[in-house]
Amino acid sequence: MIPYGKQSIDDKDIQAVLDVLRSDFLTTGPKIAEFEQSVADYVGVEYGVAVANGTAALHCAMNAIGIGPGDEVIIPVFTFAATANCVIYQGGTPVFVDVVPETLLINPEEVERKITDQTKAIISVDFAGQSCNYDRLQSISQNFGLYLVSDSCHALGAEYKNNKLGSLSDLTVFSFHPVKHITTGEGGMIVTNNNDFYEKMKRFRNHGIDLDVNQRQTLASWNYQVTELGYNYRLTDIQCALGLSQMKKLPLFLEKRRKIAAQYDEAFCTLKEVTPLHVNKDILHAYHLYIIRIQKGLDRKKIFEKLRRDGIGVNVHYIPLHYHPFYQKILSYKKGNFPVAEMVYEEIISLPIFPGMTEADVNTVINSVKASIECN
Numbered sequence: 001m002i003p004y005g006k007q008s009i010d011d012k013d014i015q016a017v018l019d020v021l022r023s024d025f026l027t028t029g030p031k032i033a034e035f036e037q038s039v040a041d042y043v044g045v046e047y048g049v050a051v052a053n054g055t056a057a058l059h060c061a062m063n064a065i066g067i068g069p070g071d072e073v074i075i076p077v078f079t080f081a082a083t084a085n086c087v088i089y090q091g092g093t094p095v096f097v098d099v100v101p102e103t104l105l106i107n108p109e110e111v112e113r114k115i116t117d118q119t120k121a122i123i124s125v126d127f128a129g130q131s132c133n134y135d136r137l138q139s140i141s142q143n144f145g146l147y148l149v150s151d152s153c154h155a156l157g158a159e160y161k162n163n164k165l166g167s168l169s170d171l172t173v174f175s176f177h178p179v180k181h182i183t184t185g186e187g188g189m190i191v192t193n194n195n196d197f198y199e200k201m202k203r204f205r206n207h208g209i210d211l212d213v214n215q216r217q218t219l220a221s222w223n224y225q226v227t228e229l230g231y232n233y234r235l236t237d238i239q240c241a242l243g244l245s246q247m248k249k250l251p252l253f254l255e256k257r258r259k260i261a262a263q264y265d266e267a268f269c270t271l272k273e274v275t276p277l278h279v280n281k282d283i284l285h286a287y288h289l290y291i292i293r294i295q296k297g298l299d300r301k302k303i304f305e306k307l308r309r310d311g312i313g314v315n316v317h318y319i320p321l322h323y324h325p326f327y328q329k330i331l332s333y334k335k336g337n338f339p340v341a342e343m344v345y346e347e348i349i350s351l352p353i354f355p356g357m358t359e360a361d362v363n364t365v366i367n368s369v370k371a372s373i374e375c376n
């Protein structure tokens with residue numbers, strides 16, 4: 001089976017982890033700040049806060065901007081559940097908006113339509129690894145006095161108008177799950193240029209304690225205060241060492257992903273039954289996912305099942321959030337509310353894309369897509 005995504009781990013990654021295991025610190029040691037600096041430098045921002053996973057990172061971001069009961073946060077309906085859940089963890093209300101059919105990115109006009117007096121923030125999702133339109137989103141957030149948070153879990157290394165995602169929003173979140181661009185097993189990070197957010201998130205990931213163990217060590221003091229409710233969302237030195245080693249290969253990983261996408265593009269441009277998601281001008285794609293739309297009238301389910309039988313680990317990203325019973329129950333959404341997401345959801349298939357794919361793997365996928373369409 002060729003999976004839709006997979007980590008790439010080499011001997012240097014393994015050595016980096018072994019070195020930490022033999023060192024004095026398995027957690028709250030020197031690798032944390034090193035990894036944070038490495039990601040912050042890469043995307044061109046001041047601060048990074050490493051946490052246990054991308055979902056925890058989103059939760060930290062929602063806490064940093066003070067989301068609480070009564071606050072509304074606008075999010076695209078086409079995303080992973082964590083984008084909505086992080087708002088609910090804080091007692092806030094996620095407000096879903098429809099997406100642009102060609103790209104599955106949040107539709108800025110729909111965002112404006114859903115803004116109320118309760119709206120406090122927008123979470124943009126750089127879907128599949130493609131940057132949202134940040135000129136539009138920044139101007140909307142400025143005009144309405146909203147925070148702009150980016151769920152860029154698909155988009156480490158993506159660019160908008162030659163800027164890496166990370167510096168274009170108040171807070172930007174990345175995930176280091178094995179299917180993402182780099183991995184720490186589980187892991188996540190929030191990057192920001194805002195010092196207050198940075199300090200607040202560092203407390204939030206550590207039980208709401210004002211001084212971390214290193215600061216107490218420096219002060220030769222046992223004293224600390226819990227100043228607010230926090231969680232244990234820390235990432236370990238073992239994971240950060242892996243992350244640091246992976247960061248060195250990120251440019252290569254991105255190059256590989258873009259090359260595979262180019263091969264798919266070329267193969268499908270003459271195939272009228274298959275339309276890849278549209279790629280906007282002014283952006284550089286990070287290709288976490290490569291998604292095709294199957295022509296209307298063809299049976300997506302049959303094509304999907306044939307691909308799986310051929311050993312292609314195809315997937316569907318995502319089931320629109322308002323189809324899930326939990327959100328229907330607590331937010332009263334129902335089928336029919338988001339016509340674009342609902343239509344495109346019936347047509348999409350995610351094809352395998354990850355740096356370790358060989359030329360032969362890519363050709364196997366392409367041939368299998370062609371064969372599954374012919375027998376449809």
Ligand SMILES: *Cc1c(COP(=O)(O)O)cnc(C)c1O
Nearest residue numbers: 053054055080082153175176177
């Ligand atoms: C991966 C992902 C997350 C968070 O993932 P974790 O598994 O918690 O690291 C959040 N949002 C989106 C869109 C994602 O793809």
